[in-house]
Amino acid sequence: MSVRNSDRFIFAYNRIEKAMEKISGLSGYMPFSRLIDKTKKDNAVIRKFEDDLRVYANLRNAIVHNRTDADYAIAEPHDDIVELIEYIDRELAKPVTVGQMFRRKVHTLKSTDSLSTGLELIRKQRFNQIPIYRNSEFIGLVTANGITYWLADEYSEGVISGEMPP
Known part of the structure; x- marks a missing residue:
């Protein structure tokens, strides 16, 4: 039944x-x-x-x-x-x-990656922040605001470099 x-x-x-x-x-x-x-x-x-x-x-x-x-x-x-x-x-x-x-794959950048690599990752994945590592040591965080400020500083000098800042 x-x-x-x-x-x-x-x-x-x-x-x-x-x-x-x-x-x-x-x-x-x-x-x-x-x-x-x-x-x-x-x-x-x-x-x-x-x-x-x-x-x-x-x-x-x-x-x-x-x-x-x-x-x-x-x-x-x-x-x-x-x-x-x-x-x-x-x-x-x-x-x-x-x-x-909240578990998911965390995308990271190496300190030796180019800015274009980071920007491409931001464009494809729609990230607003990406951790940066030197070997296995966390050294910083690339953020949308950080990139904007960096571009503004670079542009004021008349040159925009494709290299990741130290």
Whole structure:
């Protein structure tokens, strides 16, 4: 026998409620809507899905409080609703870490690279800053502002060099 959408919905809803209680540090009962208010400040998933969760609270009440039989639910959620609440549940159960969110390949320049190499990297990748290394030692950061100031200084002398400044 397959599990009904209303059951899947209630299971996910209950896990979300428990997760919000844990996030809030709550030890007693608090209405679901107040839990949302309390936890959305500290949790991006709750903040992102706040409106959906408020609607789901009403749906949950209709399912739970209007049951007249074990096999009868007044509302049977659509598949996409159940999939979204289960997605929210999964996101709360294993949140993305800061490292995972911002982890990516860092492009660098060597101190011996030409300015044109740096500018080409900025143009292709749309970077506004690039770290510069001499061997494995960090020696500075090329920034959009830094390049602008350097070009202005070079232009005032009437010559713009293609060499990376020391």
